[in-house]
Amino acid sequence: MKMGKKHLISLVTVLSISLSLLAGCSQQGGGTDKGESEEKGKDSLVVATMSETPTLGAYDHNSVAGDYMNKLTYSTLFRTDADLNPEPSLVDTYENTSDTEWLFHLKQGVKFHDGSELTAEDVAASITYSKTCPEVNLYNRCILTVEAVDNYTVKIVTDGPSATLLYDLCHHANAILPKKLLDSGNDFNENPIGSGPFQFVEWKRGDSVEFKAFEDYFGGAPAIKSMTWKIIPEGSSRTIALEAGEVDMIIEVEAMDVERIESSDEFTLLKHDSTNINWLMLNNEKPGLDNQNVRHAINSAINRDDIIAAALNGIATPVYSASPMGMLGSTDEGADTFDVKKAQEYMDASGVDPASVEMSIICSNDTKKRAAEVIQANLSEIGINCEIESMDLATYLSATADGNYTASIGGYSPSDMVSYLVGVYHSKSIGGANTTRLNDPEVDALIDQAAATVDPAAREVILKQATVRLNELCSQVSLYQSVLLRAYDSDLQGVAINAGGHIRFEDISWKA
Template structure:
């Protein structure tokens, strides 16, 4: 791109962003992707089947530090269980970083933090770096965890089948309804519902949203669902990555939708 041999890079490495932005012959745009990476918690495992324990874990994690260490700052710390760049997502009932509040959640749970022991499985170095921050954060509230690295195929099999306690992972979709079906509906257990959440109210809200034609009504249902998911806290959201695209400054009309897709029909060369 810098040599003029190509006109666009659809995904710029984080380390290259600042340099490319200084090049007057190029245009760089960045945006939040619809992917959310979480500390995924298996809700069927003892300790993690307690909602208050999950809130304690979520409240104890310093997402800003996770983003800095794991993603070189090229991400937005996540708060909601849903990607916030979709209409219908809300931060209502969501946790913020608060170690004292995390300890209060543990006290409320009645669970001895020393009994909540688990391994965080990771499939790459980025996830491993995130897990190291999480490990240090959870130690502050008396929860000890280990980190286990594995190849991607083994990781995907373990998380799909529920053969894990915690993992670092994410999910992305071009629309919010497909997203919540994949991540939170009980029909997606043993597939993309890694936390194995099985909540009748969540399923009912998703099913209702699927058959609601009126957009305003559907958004209202999704907002209710988002608040409910934050209340359940089936996993701890960590970050939404910033995606950068770089292209020849002569290209005009470049737009990216919420799902990260380009509208090429609107792209043209400046005269």
């Protein structure tokens, strides 16, 4: 039995117009022209990315930057398709034999990077171990037991009917690792051995991560034989590196450079609506921010349109609800809108002196910093003074997970609504993705009920109730839903993304 999901996600739009390349020297040094780029060979790829992964392991993070790396080196039982529905990956066939029992029959002959064969024992050992890891175990907590029935059959028993199991099995939290390496205490951050399409070669901290094609990949050897991910935090520097031929693809395109990239037929700009929702996270345990009326005042005082104009060059959609638009159960019912007068009324009703509210908005990139500057100006209108603090992604993730912050710009890329609500709002995710540290029994109960409701229509009703309650609590301030932007050399083919932002690099090649 394969479960579906309701989506309102637009099709990919690919834009490419003719004009001459912008000239100039690269801020990364040593600019090259198009001809020199081609001399690198038609089987190598250099990718520019904004943030450095906090780890190469699969179970000790919950970051998008880490997920990019994990998708290269590890495989999972399922993966998300173009519409974000789960489809078999390591699994050949499967059966839902009862409300709580699943049988998964694995593809045979799958190899790990060390040459050993992937079996059901590896699956059982991996998921069992992942369940002990607090950073990611929200993606397998519904699993009571996982066992190897034979070499190629895995039985999973859940703690009740599960609407999310197949989606969870797509997540890097359930990546399959060699049992013998898990048993020996292998450091997967230093030695990330999996069965993915690419093998790890070298990580130069602060600079780059290098991979090579895994020729025995069960999906077929990738056409790209050598791939380097260059860490370039500054947006315009990534654009310059693409123009100079130093990189072939940009993962996070600087929104202010979109027209510039579109103006050249040397490059292709790919746009895709996403499920990625971005917020102003508020630590609900901090004085002032623990007051619901103060949070509503902040929510009502913030002008989303100004944030999108200043931070994203107008390329995003404002969001007011606590849950992403276009997903099952999303609603604006009970959500605040931009209304400075109403914000002041909320502030007055709170009984809190706005000057006493301490807020330092931490940001991990330039886009977030630009958004924070707009928020800073907005909140000054109701007497709340904010500071803006920049920090690297790893430090940012640690601070927000541990609750060592007051406010921060963050985001989440869900594949389904239940997993999103569990990760962002359930009390069991405090210390993980529930960075506001919300602990509301009613919200927890509704999320748990939705997770156990297999029928989509019935689940939608419960999810809407949960969203209305979250809009009432206003634990954080939703800001906008992103448009995914990817730019790449027009001689590349096979580049495609889904609404979660995933690119299958094993499908990419250079035109002959």
